[in-house]
Amino acid sequence: MARKRPRDIQQLFGGQRLQRFTDFTEQYQRWQQQLQQCFDALQLSPLLAHCKVVSVRAHTLVLEASSAALANRIKLQQSRIITHFQSESTGHISRLEVQVRPQMRTPLAQSMAKPTQAVQKTGNNDDETVAKLRQQAELCEEPLRSQLLALAEKYEKN
Structure with missing residues (x-):
């Protein structure tokens, strides 16, 4: 069996996978900035440390919260959050989904x-x-x- 030759650095950086990853990270950063602006406008800034955007797919904004209580507070502001993301031209957002994922405890x-x-x-x-x-x-x-x-x-x- 013949060995594959190692790839050149230009091949790695020029590939589609790296470009897709770069595009996604840029989009993810924009979502996080929009979430921060939205929470600032809604006076929910203290919740931002415990919440982040996971994705925007199929007209659904998916957020992750560290507790069910925070998720509930976010869901109460659902219509205002959707309106903010639509006005910022993220795309057509019609639903908000909040997933609860507790953060790790102390070591x-x-x-x-x-x-x-x-x-x-x-x-x-x-x-x-x-x-x-x-x-x-x-x-x-x-x-x-x-x-x-x-x-x-x-x-x-x-």
């Missing part, structure tokens, strides 16, 4: 470090913890009151 190492710090802090403040438990017990009704008092006694013994 495991950081999340594991926080509880150990909290345990160390509570170990130094046992008297304060007992006092808070007793104060809360006074404000509660049974059976929670007795459970809080029992927990306070347990802290006192340690």
Whole structure:
């Protein structure tokens, strides 16, 4: 079996794949700019960090949000967002689709470090913890009151 010769750099940069990718990235940047302008106009700027345009296809603007609550807020402004994108000559947009994709949480190492710090802090403040438990017990009704008092006694013994 014969080996294929390596491609010349000019062949790689002159290919249709690279041109399609370049065209798409330019279009994607325009969509993001339009979304930013739209959110600024609708006074939704704080949501922009948690939302982005995925695509515009078949007369549908597809947005991605990091939570269902944000997606709901965006859907409430659906007609205004569609109007903004139509006026900016993106093409004929008649629908808005919002997909929920939660962002990644903090790394495991950081999340594991926080509880150990909290345990160390509570170990130094046992008297304060007992006092808070007793104060809360006074404000509660049974059976929670007795459970809080029992927990306070347990802290006192340690």
